[in-house]
Amino acid sequence: MRLDVIVPTYNRHEMLKRTLDSLLAAEVPTGLEVRVTVVDNNSNDRTRQTVEEWMGRFGGRLNYVFEAQQGRSPALNAGIRATEGDLVGMIDDDEEVDGRWFECVQRAFGDGGVDFIGGRCLPRWGAEHPAWLPRDYPGVIGWIDSGDEVLPYDENYPGILMGGNAVLRRSVLEKVGLYATSLSRNSKRLLSGEDQDMYQRLLESGARGLYLPDLIIHHYVPPERLTKRYFRRWCFWNGVSHGLIERERRTPVAYLLGVPRYLYGRAARGMLKVARGALSREDRAISRASSTASIFTGRRAERKV
Structure with a gap:
């Protein structure tokens, strides 16, 4: 079983280092082949040099892709097109995967009964957690925690599959299509509809998805997002x-x-x-x-x- 992890990035080469380090540190179980593809979304910092510097540490399992069209959806789509694994994983460049992230992926897809999975996105605070933030709006800062139980993604799930911590079968993506570029966030527009649109298409296709509490990433929340x-x-x-x-x-x-x-x-x-x-x-x-x-x-x- 091969997993391609796609990391879209834009002008965050310092944070990208932490993301890549976490992927290196996470234990890869026997029987799972993992490759990482960083999609440079038209950065003008040291993103390309950073990826090239880390390639040796990955032993040929790290690839660089450049995508000139600005936006998260075009970057994800470029990564999907550039890879061939039967599983496609997606995390963001301000995240670090838990040490057992790959183990959780292998367990979930081992029996063939699951088409996509998501999990917890736990905050790594860049400043004190503000008391005024409503408890029912954690998604504003990318804080996703639906509890300790495995839950099906369906009409009763309290949220959606978030692309910052998701793994899908490539066969399902081929069925439902790529991410909608018209709904994509970029440096000027804080759109957030590409995940909602993809989630709806997944459910309408009949794909079976699970929220797994052990599929954990740690998401950095900078001070400017806590205003x-x-x-x-x-x-x-x-x-x-x-x-x-x-x-x-x-x-x-x-x-x-x-x-x-x-x-x-x-x-x-x-x-x-x-x-x-x-x-x-x-x-x-x-x-x-x-x-x-x-x-x-x-x-x-x-x-x-």
Whole structure:
């Protein structure tokens, strides 16, 4: 069984070193062949030199691919096209895999009954965890933890498969297609819809997926992502992302001016809660309510994207 791990990266050569070191340190079980492909997404730092310096440590198991089209989806797609393994793994350049990550992959796909897996993304804080961050918005900073039990990815799963910690059978990717480049995040747009779109296509195809609590990566959360400004910006682009997805997948609800009608009431209630929260200094309430307003604004703005 061969696993190709794809690492898209853009101008993070120092963090990339930690990612590559973690892949080197993780134990590879007998019977699993692992190769790593770093996709340089048009970086202008020392990304290429870093990969070339690490190639000797990997003993021929590390490859470099350049992708000029900016965005996470084009980078992932370039990595998928450049590899041939029957399993395709994906992590980000600000992550480190757990020492038993490869063992978990081999166990999951050993019996042939699973098509894709995901797991925990645990934060490695670059600054103190802010008290105002709503507990039901951990995805803003890439914090994914659905508990200690194995769960099926289906309509009851509390989230989606996140591409920062995922492994899929290549045969499934060939069936559902590559990542949607129109929904891709880049240095200018904080879109976040490519994972949602891929997840929906996987479920619609009948593919069987599992959330595995032992499939763990550690995700660095820089101080600039622990600000209310970033939180509001993420929520805005989350609204844009969902609007773009609904262009192709219309939700069966009433619409007003291109936006689901229920969002108008939700946004109004959110702004009222912002005002009440400001008076009572309830930071968490303000954050949750302002996120609703930001998502609504993003949905309205989506029509201009």
